[in-house]
Amino acid sequence: DIQMTQSPSTLSASLGDRVTITCRASQSFSSWLAWYQQKPGKAPKLLIYKASTLESGVPSRFSGSGSGTEFTLTISSLQPDDFATYYCQQYNSYPWTFGQGTKVEV
Amino acid sequence: QVHLVQSGAEVKKPGASVKVSCEASGYSFRSYGISWVRQAPGQGLEWMGWISTYNGNTNYAQNLQGRLSMTTDTSTNTAYMELRSLRSDDTAVYYCARDNGLGSHYWGQGTLVTVSS
Numbered sequence: 001d002i003q004m005t006q007s008p009s010t011l012s013a014s015l016g017d018r019v020t021i022t023c024r025a026s027q028s029f030s031s032w033l034a035w036y037q038q039k040p041g042k043a044p045k046l047l048i049y050k051a052s053t054l055e056s057g058v059p060s061r062f063s064g065s066g067s068g069t070e071f072t073l074t075i076s077s078l079q080p081d082d083f084a085t086y087y088c089q090q091y092n093s094y095p096w097t098f099g100q101g102t103k104v105e106v
Numbered sequence: 107q108v109h110l111v112q113s114g115a116e117v118k119k120p121g122a123s124v125k126v127s128c129e130a131s132g133y134s135f136r137s138y139g140i141s142w143v144r145q146a147p148g149q150g151l152e153w154m155g156w157i158s159t160y161n162g163n164t165n166y167a168q169n170l171q172g173r174l175s176m177t178t179d180t181s182t183n184t185a186y187m188e189l190r191s192l193r194s195d196d197t198a199v200y201y202c203a204r205d206n207g208l209g210s211h212y213w214g215q216g217t218l219v220t221v222s223s
Contacts, residue, residue: 001168034209036151043201043216044143044151049209087151091207094156094165096141101150 002027002090006099013104019075021102023088028068032091035064035073038101039084047086048073078104108132110202110214117220118192125188126217128202135183136160141205142176142187144198145216152198156205157185192221 048064203210
């Protein structure tokens with residue numbers, strides 16, 4: 001199984017900050033990675049797929065990059081709606097494992 | 107619009123089974139697979155498995171093999187997830203999601219399954 005490790009687990013940030021979340025994989029793969037945002041009591045929302053493709057309707061302040069074993073999600077200027085928990089998920093091979101999550105808080 | 111509507115909350119005793127449904131609308135059901143993901147209280151997301159709505163092929167997380175079954179009914183555009191021999195650590199919110207192998211673009215609202223004696 002491919003293990004996905006996110007860092008940091010918690011991130012304290014302020015409005016307008018540039019935020020970067022990293023997801024490291026236990027095995028190398030190309031671009032089969034997605035990023036999700038989840039708010040309390042809600043289903044996850046897809047932000048990025050294929051490592052860097054922005055899902056329709058997602059603000060352009062979100063971006064994704066990476067390949068191999070290191071992937072990043074960047075929020076260019078943190079907005080009030082962005083305080084949430086973020087997860088990466090690999091789709092390279094079954095099981096399609098998630099990272100443990102990164103909580104972005106004030 | 108694409109909608110995935112899940113069945114309601116369940117309370118089960120240890121050892122029992124639960125079957126959660128996920129009714130899809132707004133798209134061609136057989137064109138996209140369905141993933142099931144669960145989230146225990148205060149915990150992260152756990153991928154449970156995926157089913158092809160085209161041919162019924164499945165892939166399950168190894169830790170759930172033997173207790174988990176995913177099926178579909180293409181006549182009603184509904185996917186089902188059945189988990190047997192429930193334990194207290196199966197208490198979670200269970201989600202279905204439309205998944206094309208690139209990401210889960212649409213999600214159900216979640217179904218809380220509580221396992222308690």
